[in-house]
Amino acid sequence: MTESGRDAGRGGKAGASDGAETGHDRRQRISSGSPFEADIGYSRAVIEDGWVFVAGTTGFDYASMEIAPGVEAQCDQAFRNIADALAQAGASLDQVVRVTYVLPDPDDWPACWPITSRWLGGAMPAATMISAGLQDPRMKIEIEVTARLPD
Numbered sequence: 001m002t003e004s005g006r007d008a009g010r011g012g013k014a015g016a017s018d019g020a021e022t023g024h025d026r027r028q029r030i031s032s033g034s035p036f037e038a039d040i041g042y043s044r045a046v047i048e049d050g051w052v053f054v055a056g057t058t059g060f061d062y063a064s065m066e067i068a069p070g071v072e073a074q075c076d077q078a079f080r081n082i083a084d085a086l087a088q089a090g091a092s093l094d095q096v097v098r099v100t101y102v103l104p105d106p107d108d109w110p111a112c113w114p115i116t117s118r119w120l121g122g123a124m125p126a127a128t129m130i131s132a133g134l135q136d137p138r139m140k141i142e143i144e145v146t147a148r149l150p151d
Contacts (some may be wrong), residue, residue, distance in 0.1 A: 058134070071103070
């Protein structure tokens, strides 16, 4: 991909596209404005063929680049970040069909259950929780979702 194609996908706007044709639809990339996306080389979300793939999302508030110390607050902020990405894609948390949770400390997981239920209780997606290290020791949870665009 050309440098200009890569930059077009990081526009920070809904519908930013690299112009690549895939099947019958155009691939669209969504950015949250997080510096992680540009530094690491990924999109917050990618829309393709009626699906929205939201990257692993942590509890950073992207406006301030601050992160709360507790797993509950981080979980809630991660869902706010995901809901924003889905809204930019034309979807909502109600369309989520798959979710993966990654927590460095599995003992933190039960504290997240009321929060996950509040955000995804209507969608009831297939779910997996994995215990693994995250890239910053302040991060206590990362959440990745896949959603289907509404008809």
